[in-house]
Amino acid sequence: MATPVRLRLGVDGDLELHPATPPVARQAAYTRLSGVTLQALLGARWGIPQHLLPPTRLHGDATVAAHAVLTADLRDPAGPDGHWLNLVWQADAPAGAPSVPVPRRVAIPPDVLAWADLSPEDALSAAGELLRECGVAHVEVTDGVSLYQLIVGDGPVPDGGHRLLLGSEAEPLGQITLSVAPEAAPDAVHGAAWMLGQVCRQAILSSEVRRKEHAALRGTDLQRAVLSVVGGDAPPEAALYAATRLLHAQAGTRVMAHAAGAVPEAYGGWLTDDLRRQVTARLAAGGDTRPTYAVTPAEHAPVLIVPLPAQGLRRGAWVFQLSRRPWFVRPHVLDALLEAARHPVHLHGAWSPPSPEPPVPEERAPRSVLGLLQNLVDLDAPSAVAAQGLHYLTPSGSGAWGAYLAVRTSPDDGPGGGTVILSSILRTGADHDHPPPSAVQAVVAAFWHTVGRAGGLSLSAPHPLLGAAQRRLSLAPVRAAGTGRVTGVLLVGNGPEDARTDAQLPTLLAVLAQQVGQAAERQLALRQLSRTREQTFRVLGRVLEYRSYETKGHTDRVTSMALQLGLRLNLSTDQLTVLRWGAYLHDIGKIGITDAILHKDGPLDDHERREMHEHVIIGEALLREQDLVPEGVLEIVRFHHERWDGRGYPDGTRGEAIPLLARVFSVVDVYDALISERTYKPSWTQEQSLSELARLSGHALDPVLTRVFCDMVRRGDLSEGTGAGGAPLTPPGVSAD
Numbered sequence: 001m002a003t004p005v006r007l008r009l010g011v012d013g014d015l016e017l018h019p020a021t022p023p024v025a026r027q028a029a030y031t032r033l034s035g036v037t038l039q040a041l042l043g044a045r046w047g048i049p050q051h052l053l054p055p056t057r058l059h060g061d062a063t064v065a066a067h068a069v070l071t072a073d074l075r076d077p078a079g080p081d082g083h084w085l086n087l088v089w090q091a092d093a094p095a096g097a098p099s100v101p102v103p104r105r106v107a108i109p110p111d112v113l114a115w116a117d118l119s120p121e122d123a124l125s126a127a128g129e130l131l132r133e134c135g136v137a138h139v140e141v142t143d144g145v146s147l148y149q150l151i152v153g154d155g156p157v158p159d160g161g162h163r164l165l166l167g168s169e170a171e172p173l174g175q176i177t178l179s180v181a182p183e184a185a186p187d188a189v190h191g192a193a194w195m196l197g198q199v200c201r202q203a204i205l206s207s208e209v210r211r212k213e214h215a216a217l218r219g220t221d222l223q224r225a226v227l228s229v230v231g232g233d234a235p236p237e238a239a240l241y242a243a244t245r246l247l248h249a250q251a252g253t254r255v256m257a258h259a260a261g262a263v264p265e266a267y268g269g270w271l272t273d274d275l276r277r278q279v280t281a282r283l284a285a286g287g288d289t290r291p292t293y294a295v296t297p298a299e300h301a302p303v304l305i306v307p308l309p310a311q312g313l314r315r316g317a318w319v320f321q322l323s324r325r326p327w328f329v330r331p332h333v334l335d336a337l338l339e340a341a342r343h344p345v346h347l348h349g350a351w352s353p354p355s356p357e358p359p360v361p362e363e364r365a366p367r368s369v370l371g372l373l374q375n376l377v378d379l380d381a382p383s384a385v386a387a388q389g390l391h392y393l394t395p396s397g398s399g400a401w402g403a404y405l406a407v408r409t410s411p412d413d414g415p416g417g418g419t420v421i422l423s424s425i426l427r428t429g430a431d432h433d434h435p436p437p438s439a440v441q442a443v444v445a446a447f448w449h450t451v452g453r454a455g456g457l458s459l460s461a462p463h464p465l466l467g468a469a470q471r472r473l474s475l476a477p478v479r480a481a482g483t484g485r486v487t488g489v490l491l492v493g494n495g496p497e498d499a500r501t502d503a504q505l506p507t508l509l510a511v512l513a514q515q516v517g518q519a520a521e522r523q524l525a526l527r528q529l530s531r532t533r534e535q536t537f538r539v540l541g542r543v544l545e546y547r548s549y550e551t552k553g554h555t556d557r558v559t560s561m562a563l564q565l566g567l568r569l570n571l572s573t574d575q576l577t578v579l580r581w582g583a584y585l586h587d588i589g590k591i592g593i594t595d596a597i598l599h600k601d602g603p604l605d606d607h608e609r610r611e612m613h614e615h616v617i618i619g620e621a622l623l624r625e626q627d628l629v630p631e632g633v634l635e636i637v638r639f640h641h642e643r644w645d646g647r648g649y650p651d652g653t654r655g656e657a658i659p660l661l662a663r664v665f666s667v668v669d670v671y672d673a674l675i676s677e678r679t680y681k682p683s684w685t686q687e688q689s690l691s692e693l694a695r696l697s698g699h700a701l702d703p704v705l706t707r708v709f710c711d712m713v714r715r716g717d718l719s720e721g722t723g724a725g726g727a728p729l730t731p732p733g734v735s736a737d
Contacts, residue, residue, distance in 0.1 A: 164178055381523060404427075407444065597611055668709065
């Protein structure tokens with residue numbers, strides 16, 4: 001790829017590709033820039049070429065060159081909206097760049113040393129007068145999170161001039177633009193530059209620690225979300241929400257497809273048809289399962305495709321619309337994401353990670369039903385039960401192998417026939433001891449009707465269905481406890497020549513299959529309970545829309561916007577769940593308000609207003625009687641009409657005494673009321689609504705949350721959504737799965 005890719009580094013840290021960048025070049029650029037720190041981007045801006053290595057955790061980019069170098073683009077001066085950079089591919093390692101002057105060591109006055117306790121922003125402000133007296137025109141420093149600028153002179157920032165680098169070429173921290181050559185600058189400039197560099201270095205170290213801590217917390221939250229999905233305590237979307245937070249992504253969705261050519265399933269209104277085709281093609285290609293960047297228009301944010309483990313003919317991927325700040329996709333963040341994405345629960349929805357292999361029983365210790373059941377104590381998930389049991393039946397070093405396979409049949413040949421389709425859930429024993437998948441397929445298919453009617457099946461060599469390396473094979477069906485339908489099979493093969501073991505194995509395997517089936521039934525019941533609660537909350541929340549047409553779609557819109565704002569605020573998965581349920585139910589108390597007031601065409605009088613204010617108390621009272629409604633949801637219902645200045649209702653609570661999630665929801669609730677048509681007002685434009693939010697900030701609404709929300713709207717990071725079909729994150733319980 002000979003043509004350089006031009007990028008604009010905005011003053012807010014966003015990185016945007018030039019609109020004329022070819023599609024393949026955009027994909028290659030996003031891949032190479034993934035995880036690049038703000039410090040490195042600014043280093044390129046300050047004249048230090050940055051060598052970008054191919055990322056090992058991502059699918060390779062479209063380049064054939066091993067080396068990519070990021071440099072400043074000197075053709076265009078820096079503008080008010082950013083600075084242009086070049087990304088150049090090279091066949092050979094880049095040559096050494098010209099040396100950039102750095103501060104010389106001088107004596108540091110005590111008043112300058114005092115800057116050590118300041119932040120980079122405050123230290124820069126403190127240095128302003130000194131630098132102005134010394135003829136400095138412009139200063140830029142970074143703390144690794146933001147860029148801080150100080151324009152000392154009265155005129156525009158000089159495009160040329162002499163540069164003095166803060167820090168070093170290996171660790172760029174800032175840059176000072178001088179009116180004279182660096183060697184001619186007074187000691188005061190060099191002393192101030194050195195001290196500013198120390199302040200920035202300490203701030204970068206602190207921010208890096210905080211970033212890793214936050215990433216670790218979000219990674220832990222993601223793992224907990226996966227475990228909650230496995231245990232049936234959360235819908236599959238919970239893991240997706242947590243992964244979206246981990247990446248600081250603007251939106252996330254899941255795409256599912258079938259190798260047989262079925263129409264792909266997806267939820268997430270931001271996903272275009274072109275993106276859907278790219279994801280489907282990526283899944284169909286198979287092979288390298290590492291994440292890859294999609295080919296997107298230059299004006300769009302980058303999109304990352306993360307393939308999920310294939311299950312039989314079922315394929316799937318997480319797809320994220322990322323921020324324009326590549327340093328959020330750091331290697332340790334990708335590691336946490338990929339670890340969570342490897343779990344098969346995302347496509348199957350009922351699996352758990354295999355339990356650690358239990359201690360190997362003594363070689364001569366007989367295996368028994370009691371010993372098997374003792375190994376299964378305190379295990380709930382079906383795959384965990386199967387894994388522990390198979391480890392017990394196939395001790396390490398014995399040459400035995402085990403497998404737990406999901407089984408289904410295609411319906412085209414009638415209820416008793418069809419093609420047997422197997423999906424591997426887990427395996428025990430050494431890989432070289434397992435027979436080829438085709439051999440297992442033949443065994444299960446040939447004896448499917450026998451297995452379905454009987455309690456199990458045992459084969460011994462010589463047998464036409466056993467390969468040369470297989471001496472014996474036992475098989476037991478896993479049945480759904482409620483219906484008796486066969487959903488899977490457990491298999492154990494080979495093992496030591498032991499007549500007693502051979503005689504007991506079918507019984508032990510049948511007991512294990514029964515335990516796995518019961519665990520699956522319990523998990524299914526928990527999942528159904530969770531989905532029922534989700535659907536019930538959503539239906540209750542939409543009841544009012546059938547009483548008042550003007551609020552049609554309000555519940556789904558505010559739910560979507562609240563979730564997006566919650567993700568931007570890095571709320572935990574549990575908080576997002578409470579926020580979603582609170583959004584569903586926030587106005588449920590209006591069911592107790594008369595139609596004359598609820599549908600009045602015009603403003604309410606004092607008596608009517610007092611009655612309307614009662615809806616939050618009615619709603620809380622109705623929901624508090626239900627044991628399944630968390631306290632956080634009750635807080636949203638009661639407090640979402642409180643005001644920051646204490647002039648709201650029903651209690652006059654003010655400031656941070658108002659629960660956080662109620663403050664978050666209030667912002668989106670007010671915004672949706674402004675942009676929506678009502679009997680007493682027309683819909684407002686986006687700018688009118690944002691102006692009103694700014695006026696209410698610090699009075700009715702939390703000023704910090706309002707500022708974050710308005711920034712999302714202005715940057716185009718917010719989708720107003722329409723619920724399951726149009727929201728960037730579909731509410732769990734109404735997904736396509």
